[in-house]
Amino acid sequence: xxxxxxxxxxxxxxxxxxxxxxxxxxxxxxxxxxxxxxxxxxxxxxxxxxxxxxxxxxxxxxxxxxxxxxxxxxxxxxxxxxxxxxxxxxxxxxxxxxxxxxxxxxxxxxxxxxxxxxxxxxxxxxxxxxxxxxxxxxxxxxxxxxxxxxxxxxxxxxxxxxxxxxxxxxxxxxxxxxxxxxxxxxxxxxxxxxxxxxxxxxxxxxxxxxxxxxxxxxxxxxxxxxxxxxxxxxxxxxxxxxxxxxxxxxxxxxxxxxxxxxxxxxxxxxxxxxxxxxxxxxxxxxxxxxxxxxxxxxxxxxxxxxxxxxxxxxxxxxxxxxxxx
Amino acid sequence: xxxxxxxxxxxxxxxxxxxxxxxxxxxxxxxxxxxxxxxxxxxxxxxxxxxxxxxxxxxxxxxxxxxxxxxxxxxxxxxxxxxxxxxxxxxxxxxxxxxxxxxxxxxxxxxxxxxxxxxxxxxxxxxxxxxxxxxxxxxxxxxxxxxxxxxxxxxxxxxxxxxxxxxxxxxxxxxxxxxxxxxxxxxxxxxxxxxxxxxxxxxxxxxxxxxxxxxxxxxxxxxxxxxxxxxxxxxxxxxxxxxxxxxxxxxxxxxxxxxxxxxxxxxxxxxxxxxxxxxxxxxxxxxxxxxxxxxxxxxxxxxxxxxxxxxxxxxxxxxxxxxxxxxxxxxxxxxxxxxxxxxxxxxxxxxxxxxxxxxxxxxxxxxxxxxxxxxxxxxxxxxxxxxxxxxxxxxxxxxxxxxxxxxxxxxxxxxxxxxxxxxxxxxxxxxxxxxxxxxxxxxxxxxxxxxxxxxxxxxxxxxxxxxxxxxxxxxxxxxxxxxxxxxxxxxxxxxxxxxxxxxxxxxxxxxxxxxxxxxxxxxxxxxxxxxxxxxxxxxxxxxxxxxxxxx
Numbered sequence: 001x002x003x004x005x006x007x008x009x010x011x012x013x014x015x016x017x018x019x020x021x022x023x024x025x026x027x028x029x030x031x032x033x034x035x036x037x038x039x040x041x042x043x044x045x046x047x048x049x050x051x052x053x054x055x056x057x058x059x060x061x062x063x064x065x066x067x068x069x070x071x072x073x074x075x076x077x078x079x080x081x082x083x084x085x086x087x088x089x090x091x092x093x094x095x096x097x098x099x100x101x102x103x104x105x106x107x108x109x110x111x112x113x114x115x116x117x118x119x120x121x122x123x124x125x126x127x128x129x130x131x132x133x134x135x136x137x138x139x140x141x142x143x144x145x146x147x148x149x150x151x152x153x154x155x156x157x158x159x160x161x162x163x164x165x166x167x168x169x170x171x172x173x174x175x176x177x178x179x180x181x182x183x184x185x186x187x188x189x190x191x192x193x194x195x196x197x198x199x200x201x202x203x204x205x206x207x208x209x210x211x212x213x214x215x216x217x218x219x220x221x222x223x224x225x226x227x228x229x230x231x232x233x234x235x236x237x238x239x240x241x242x243x244x245x246x247x248x249x250x251x252x253x254x255x256x257x258x259x260x261x262x263x264x265x266x267x268x269x270x271x272x273x274x275x276x277x278x279x280x281x282x283x284x285x286x287x288x289x290x291x292x293x294x295x296x297x298x299x300x301x302x303x304x305x306x307x308x309x310x311x312x313x314x315x316x317x318x319x320x321x322x323x324x325x
Numbered sequence: 326x327x328x329x330x331x332x333x334x335x336x337x338x339x340x341x342x343x344x345x346x347x348x349x350x351x352x353x354x355x356x357x358x359x360x361x362x363x364x365x366x367x368x369x370x371x372x373x374x375x376x377x378x379x380x381x382x383x384x385x386x387x388x389x390x391x392x393x394x395x396x397x398x399x400x401x402x403x404x405x406x407x408x409x410x411x412x413x414x415x416x417x418x419x420x421x422x423x424x425x426x427x428x429x430x431x432x433x434x435x436x437x438x439x440x441x442x443x444x445x446x447x448x449x450x451x452x453x454x455x456x457x458x459x460x461x462x463x464x465x466x467x468x469x470x471x472x473x474x475x476x477x478x479x480x481x482x483x484x485x486x487x488x489x490x491x492x493x494x495x496x497x498x499x500x501x502x503x504x505x506x507x508x509x510x511x512x513x514x515x516x517x518x519x520x521x522x523x524x525x526x527x528x529x530x531x532x533x534x535x536x537x538x539x540x541x542x543x544x545x546x547x548x549x550x551x552x553x554x555x556x557x558x559x560x561x562x563x564x565x566x567x568x569x570x571x572x573x574x575x576x577x578x579x580x581x582x583x584x585x586x587x588x589x590x591x592x593x594x595x596x597x598x599x600x601x602x603x604x605x606x607x608x609x610x611x612x613x614x615x616x617x618x619x620x621x622x623x624x625x626x627x628x629x630x631x632x633x634x635x636x637x638x639x640x641x642x643x644x645x646x647x648x649x650x651x652x653x654x655x656x657x658x659x660x661x662x663x664x665x666x667x668x669x670x671x672x673x674x675x676x677x678x679x680x681x682x683x684x685x686x687x688x689x690x691x692x693x694x695x696x697x698x699x700x701x702x703x704x705x706x707x708x709x710x711x712x713x714x715x716x717x718x719x720x721x722x723x724x725x726x727x728x729x730x731x732x733x734x735x736x737x738x739x740x741x742x743x744x745x746x747x748x749x750x751x752x753x754x755x756x757x758x759x760x761x762x763x764x765x766x767x768x769x770x771x772x773x774x775x776x777x778x779x780x781x782x783x784x785x786x787x788x789x790x791x792x793x794x795x796x797x798x799x800x801x802x803x804x805x806x807x808x809x810x811x812x813x814x815x816x817x818x819x820x821x822x823x824x825x826x827x828x829x830x831x832x833x834x835x836x837x838x839x840x841x842x843x844x845x846x847x848x849x850x851x852x853x854x855x856x857x858x859x860x861x862x863x864x865x866x867x868x869x870x871x872x873x874x875x876x
Contacts, residue, residue, distance in 0.1 A: 065453050069596055079849040084661045086595045087455065088853055095453045101446045105376035106369070117365035118454035123357060162450070 016079050018043050018170050018201035019064065023073040026059050026225075033059040034070070035225035041201045041218075043169065046192060048216035049205040050316060056225040057205045058098065061174050064203070065095035077170050091119075094163035098175040100155050102147045108134070109143040112161055119166035133161040137191070153184030160191060171195060173204045177211050189215055213312035223320045236315050246288065248277045248295070249304040257300050266291070275303075365456065366464020370438065371471055380472075383430060387422060387476060391483045394418045410492030413555045419487060420501060420551045423480045427473055427509040428544040429537075435469045436516035436536055440529050458590040462517060466586075469513040473506060493555060501551055507578060512543060514585045521592035522756070573618050580611035597659035601651070601681035605689060608647055609679075612693060615640075616700070628708040630718040633701045634725065634804055641729045644694045645766070648733065651686025652741040653758025656838050658682060666843040677839050684835035687741055691734055691828075698726035724813055725803055731824035732796040738827035740765045745834060769794040788812055793819055 017040035026034040034056040041047040051057050062068040064075050066086035074081050080088040103111065112133060116126045134140040137157040142150065150158065156176060163171055173192070177185045185208070193215055196202050206212050212219065213233060220230045229236045250257055254275050261267045261279055266287065270279040281288060292305050360368065374380045398415045399406060439461075442448035451461060484502070488495055516536060523532040584607050591600035623632045658666075658681060667676040678689040705719040740762035747753050753761075773791045777783045783791070788810065792798040799820075802810065 065449075066595060067449050067452055080853070081660075081847075083597050083659070084664075084847075085850060086597070087457075088850070090453055090455050093453070095449075097446070097449055099446045101450045103369070103373060103445070103447060105373045110369070110372055114365055114369040115450070115454065117361075117368065118451065118456045120455050122361040126361075166455075 017041060017076075018045075018078055019047075019203055020076040021060065021064070021073070022075070024060060024063065024070050024075055025072045026056070026063060026068065027071045032225050034063070036073070037220075037222065037225070037227045038073075039220050039227065039230045041170075041203055043201050044196055044199045045217045046196045046202045046204060046215050048212035048219035048312075049203060049222065050207075050209060050212060050219055050312075051205075051222035052320060053207075055222045057222060058174055059225075060222075061095070061172050061203070061205065064172055065093060065097075066090055067095075091166070092169050094166070094168035094171045096159050096163040096171070096173045096176055098178060100159055102155065102158075104148065105146070107144050107146050108139050108150070108158060111147055111158065112139075112165060115162045116165050121166065129165055129167070133165050136164070136194075137161040138187075152179055153181060153187075156180060156184065156188065157191075160188070164195070168200070170201045171203070173202065175205055175207065177206050177208050185211060209312045209316055216312075219312065221316060221319045228319045229315075233312050233315055236319065244281050244283070244288070245308045246279055246281045246291075247304070247306045247308065248279075248302060249275055250277065251275070251301040251303060253300060257295070260295075260298060260300070364460060364464040364467050366451075366461060367467040367471065370464070370468040374468070374472070383426060384475060384479060387426060387479045390422045391419065391480055394422065395483060395486065406490065410490070412487040412490035412492035414492070415490060416484070416487040416493050416498065416501075417548075417552055417555055419480055419483045420505070421548050423476060423502075424505055424544055424547050424551070426476045427505050428512060428547055429540045431469050431472050431476070431509050432512035432516040432540055433533075433537060434472065435465055435513040436520045436533065438465050438468065439517055439520035440523070440533070443524055443529075444526070452593075452595075458594040459586075461593055462521075462586060462590045465517055466510070466513060470510070473509055477502075477506075497554065501554065505547065508543070508547065511578065511582060511585075512540060514582055514589065516540075518585050518589040518592070521589045569621075576614045576618065577611075580607065580614055583607045584611065597661045599662045599665060599681055601654060601686070602679050605651070605679045605686075609693070612697075616697075620704075623704065628711075628713040630705055630708070630722060633705055633722055637698070637701055637722070637726055637729060638800075640694065640697045641733060644690045644697075645733050645736065648687065648690030648737045649740065649759050649762035649766075650755065651690060652683050652737050652762065653744060653753075653755040654681050654683050654686050656683045656745070656834060658838075658841050660844055663841060663844040664846055666841065668843050673839075682838045683741055683745070684831070684838035687737055687831060688835065690737060691730070694730055694733055698730055702726060721804070721809055724809060724817065725800060728800060728803065728816060728820050729796070731820040732800075734824040735820070735827045736766050736769065736796075737762065738824070738831045741831055742827075770797055774798065790815070 019041035021038050021040075024034050024037040025032070037056070037060055039047075049057050049061070059068065060075075063070050064077065064082060066082050066089050069083055074083060076082070077089040078092045080092070082089050103114075106114070109130065112130055113126070116129050121129050131140075134143060137160055139154070139157055139161060142154065147155070147158065160173075160176065163173070176192075177188055180188060189211060192202055192204065196215075196217075204212065204216070216233075218230070218232050219236070221228045221236070229239060231239070248257070252275070254272050254277050257277050258270045258272045258279075261270050261277065266282050268280045268282070270277065281291065283291070288307060292302070296302055394415065398411065398418065402409055402411050405411075442451060456464075484498060487493060488498060519532050519536055520529075523529045584604065587603045587607055591604060594600050619632070619636045623629070623636075626632045662681055666680060667673045678685050678692060702719060702723050705722045709719055740758070743761055743765070744753050744758045747761075773793075773795045777786070777789055777791055783789050787805075788798070788802045790812070792802075793816065799816065803813065803816075
């Protein structure tokens with residue numbers, strides 16, 4: 001009977017989101033750093049949290065990590081409130097801030113060992129965790145090296161190792177790719193993808209949008225403390241009604257085609273480059289298909305017709321206004 | 326030797342090596358278990374200290390100083406060492422050498438250790454771990470104890486040497502060292518509290534300057550006291566009162582340490598947690614201890630009423646101070662605190678005042694003060710009825726207590742109202758509220774004093790009603806003479822009346838605060854608790870249980 005109850009309970013738990021922000025507000029004097037922010041992150045999902053500097057990303061993440069309290073609203077981790085049950089949240093959450101936070105006269109193994117102890121790991125359990133984390137982050141070869149002597153990339157790996165030492169189900173990573181070289185970024189991206197594959201909910205903020213675009217299942221865009229959009233990049237793109245960049249290659253008469261296009265009301269910013277014609281088109285997929293049909297019917301010999309899909313950067317620029325508070 | 330004998334020898338050697346390995350493995354396992362039981366911060370900081378140049382340098386300098394004093398001392402005394410009692414003088418040198426690291430370096434290192442966590446951005450990493458605030462404070466304090474132990478180990482052979490040189494007895498040495506260790510521990514605790522309070526860089530600089538100055542002062546005082554004790558000879562012989570006073574000192578020390586400890590832990594606790602109840606409980610325990618000691622000293626003084634008056638003064642100041650801190654707490658209880666509120670009528674009646682909140686803090690201070698006053702007056706009346714005290718003194722004490730309570734109720738209440746009003750517009754921290762209370766008491770006492778002192782007509786008057794807001798002048802005027810002065814009746818009307826008005830003004834918010842009810846623990850927390858601490862399987866109490874034939 002008891003076992004059955006546990007199974008039912010775990011099924012209920014499995015359904016709930018790993019991270020849930022409910023109408024979160026944080027006010028510092030006259031600054032509304034976080035203003036009614038709500039979103040959810042499921043297990044195994046990488047969730048990108050993007051916004052300009054001072055948008056409120058770090059503040060929300062600090063609240064989630066139980067380092068700060070919301071003025072109103074709540075944030076839940078695995079169903080536990082960060083305000084009411086911070087100890088339970090801490091057992092389930094790993095937080096990697098945007099600074100290293102290292103100690104003097106401590107080597108890699110001692111540093112990780114300290115945090116393993118701080119998370120209550122004992123004996124063989126601690127040894128196993130240390131071995132796994134050092135293997136995962138590739139720090140096993142640097143185990144006896146003093147932290148002060150590590151490169152930025154290695155320090156970042158160490159911080160990721162510290163964040164995951166207690167095997168949390170939720171990981172909150174604040175600007176983990178900042179100040180890393182391209183190789184280190186790629187390696188970090190791979191590690192994050194592996195963490196998500198292992199079923200962890202990963203909330204990650206970054207300024208490098210190309211990094212996020214490749215690994216994030218969903219993103220939230222925040223500006224001036226307000227959440228502007230939440231969803232996958234495709235979903236947000238669809239929500240934002242904007243012009244699409246279309247590129248055409250024709251056999252000849254590129255300039256004639258440009259004149260033909262300029263006469264249309266749904267086309268703007270027409271540019272000609274040799275046999276290429278690029279322009280902005282205000283319309284959805286059907287409208288673009290109709291446009292192609294009309295171009296062909298007008299006896300222009302089209303070799304290529306391409307629509308550049310929106311990147312996360314495009315979406316970000318379209319959604320945000322570049323305001324700061 | 327035959328081959329068989331050689332092989333037998335090899336086998337024995339292998340068996341011995343195997344046994345040694347097994348023993349070593351067993352020993353390492355035990356060490357591992359012991360290491361697991363240690364505080365993580367203590368382990369980390371000990372590892373850091375072993376590699377730290379600063380620590381090594383201090384230790385080596387301490388050793389060199391001890392050796393220097395030993396060689397120099399022996400050289401100066403020369404052959405006289407055989408018959409002279411030079412132990413006392415040498416002990417003072419060694420005491421000075423040991424007192425500096427223990428009174429200055431160890432407490433300051435404890436301060437820096439916690440403050441540096443904030444400077445180096447590692448405090449957040451500790452805060453998000455599952456380390457409890459008490460574990461953090463324990464770790465830092467434990468690290469200070471380890472440092473003390475290391476410094477002691479360097480000086481201890483020299484201390485033993487002073488005993489061999491005669492001129493100082495072992496009890497004096499132990500008392501001085503015990504005093505130094507407890508002092509160092511207490512100073513480290515204060516330093517940790519100061520580090521926990523000053524979380525801004527600017528504040529840290531100011532606090533560290535104040536702390537260093539204070540520590541140097543303590544070092545100077547400790548060496549002066551030690552000199553006096555050693556030069557004047559043993560102070561404990563034939564005086565049981567000395568050991569009683571040591572016990573009294575230890576009681577005050579232990580309870581104050583506990584208060585400082587809970588205060589420091591409270592400062593690093595997440596703000597929605599209950600930081601007040603452990604502190605209030607410790608303050609209450611200290612009160613009970615002090616009550617016992619007050620009773621002892623009163624009996625020892627042959628029931629002198631002066632003892633009771635002195636106790637009343639001390640307790641009044643104590644509760645004004647504690648009350649000023651407690652009334653600065655936020656009146657809003659977090660959901661988390663509300664989960665732990667007492668539920669039963671008796672529980673609410675007795676323990677509501679131990680819960681956080683400005684109003685409960687106000688009531689806690691008043692209730693304790695009134696209880697003290699009642700006990701003091703009852704004691705005085707009892708002494709009068711036994712004939713051991715002069716008749717009529719109880720009335721004086723009663724008047725003194727009524728006016729004293731009136732002042733505390735009025736000042737704390739007005740301060741609380743001011744803070745509540747300010748909190749409508751801005752954030753007022755607990756320390757800010759304490760400062761307001763302090764300034765209020767200062768203004769109430771200081772302004773009338775200055776006016777009277779600067780007015781020619783009033784300057785020479787023993788008392789003027791202008792001083793009605795000045796508790797120091799008013800109460801000292803009351804107890805100045807055995808007979809109560811003529812101003813007593815008007816004062817007994819005005820001060821308790823004002824206190825009653827202030828109390829009534831505080832009453833609505835106080836009632837609102839105490840009416841907050843207990844919240845149910847969320848289902849998710851109940852589930853998690855059950856998973857973390859599963860109920861032990863019930864053992865069958867009879868063969869029928871085992872067979873499943875139960876009701």
